Amino acid sequence: xxxxxxxxxxxxxxxxxxxxxxxxxxxxxxxxxxxxxxxxxxxxxxxxxxxxxxxxxxxxxxxxxxxxxxxxxxxxxxxxxxxxxxxxxxxxxxxxxxxxxxxxxxxxxxxxxxxxxxxxxxxxxxxxxxxxxxxxxxxxxxxxxxxxxxxxxxxxxxxxxxxxxxxxxxxxxxxxxxxxxxxxxxxxxxxxxxxxxxxxxxxxxxxxxxxxxxxxxxxxxxxxxxxxxxxxxxxxxxxxxxxxxxxxxxxxxxxxxxxxxxxxxxxxxxxxxxxxxxxxxxxxxxxxxxxxxxxxxxxxxxxxxxxxxxxxxxxxxxxxxxxxxxxxxxxx
Numbered sequence: 001x002x003x004x005x006x007x008x009x010x011x012x013x014x015x016x017x018x019x020x021x022x023x024x025x026x027x028x029x030x031x032x033x034x035x036x037x038x039x040x041x042x043x044x045x046x047x048x049x050x051x052x053x054x055x056x057x058x059x060x061x062x063x064x065x066x067x068x069x070x071x072x073x074x075x076x077x078x079x080x081x082x083x084x085x086x087x088x089x090x091x092x093x094x095x096x097x098x099x100x101x102x103x104x105x106x107x108x109x110x111x112x113x114x115x116x117x118x119x120x121x122x123x124x125x126x127x128x129x130x131x132x133x134x135x136x137x138x139x140x141x142x143x144x145x146x147x148x149x150x151x152x153x154x155x156x157x158x159x160x161x162x163x164x165x166x167x168x169x170x171x172x173x174x175x176x177x178x179x180x181x182x183x184x185x186x187x188x189x190x191x192x193x194x195x196x197x198x199x200x201x202x203x204x205x206x207x208x209x210x211x212x213x214x215x216x217x218x219x220x221x222x223x224x225x226x227x228x229x230x231x232x233x234x235x236x237x238x239x240x241x242x243x244x245x246x247x248x249x250x251x252x253x254x255x256x257x258x259x260x261x262x263x264x265x266x267x268x269x270x271x272x273x274x275x276x277x278x279x280x281x282x283x284x285x286x287x288x289x290x291x292x293x294x295x296x297x298x299x300x301x302x303x304x305x306x307x308x309x310x311x312x313x314x315x316x317x318x319x320x321x322x323x324x325x326x327x328x329x330x331x332x
Contacts, residue, residue, distance in 0.1 A: 007226035049076035082138040109179035116172040125267035132256040154283040162274025164298030194288035223318035230316035236292035265328035
């Protein structure tokens with residue numbers, strides 16, 4: 001018999017129905033079409049730099065260590081570790097307009113692509129901690145820049161990986177979004193992540209509970225109470241930190257280590273898997289927040305209750321998912 005849960009953070013309704021995992025699938029597989037993975041045509045691989053727009057931010061390693069640079073004109077950096085380029089097919093642009101009834105308002109936004117690494121098959125569970133750290137350093141720097149842009153209210157990053165996720169290329173890459181509008185989900189979460197009653201601050205007390213996965217000095221990872229997908233994971237700082245961009249270098253290195261461990265554990269349990277990863281952080285138009293990262297494996301095809309009613313159906317209880325992930329971490 002299914003068990004229903006209401007997520008205390010977002011209010012979404014989730015039905016836990018493990019028996020649905022046994023149902024027959026006439027179409028043979030719940031996966032979408034495979035992503036073409038022809039490295040010779042990959043636009044993000046080294047040697048193709050001239051085919052891309054000039055990078056708005058490039059992390060390079062020189063004789064004096066790491067530094068950020070910017071490309072312009074025909075100049076292209078060859079010794080890049082991570083680079084951020086304009087998205088050729090943006091979801092947000094500086095010319096965006098918001099329609100409210102008959103009223104039209106300017107709603108400028110920015111949509112960019114982070115090429116996480118020069119290595120084509122450095123999937124998250126294969127990436128070294130150094131590579132993850134370079135990625136996080138670059139994302140933090142670019143978000144800091146975007147948060148200073150006039151008119152920008154909210155900036156974050158999100159990743160699609162694998163055929164279930166909406167990704168169109170296999171080379172590891174991430175999206176950076178910035179907008180003059182704060183997403184409604186962030187506004188709803190802000191109501192639950194403010195002040196002394198912050199839900200995530202309360203979750204810190206449960207880091208040894210049945211949904212806990214991993215705890216470090218500064219961070220915790222849990223399977224949410226009402227996970228919308230099997231093995232969904234939330235990572236958050238133990239302290240009430242409002243903005244991801246306020247992370248120091250030492251905390252960022254600790255986070256890179258944690259993410260590396262989590263992805264390796266998920267791979268041990270799931271094998272090669274599709275997922276979405278997204279940062280929720282404080283926008284300019286709210287007073288308080290507790291930033292966090294959501295990692296959402298894409299193992300199930302969406303069904304009508306999710307698309308039409310926002311009622312999610314999950315086949316794995318978060319307590320069971322957390323137990324398997326904890327066991328996998330012990331083997332790493």
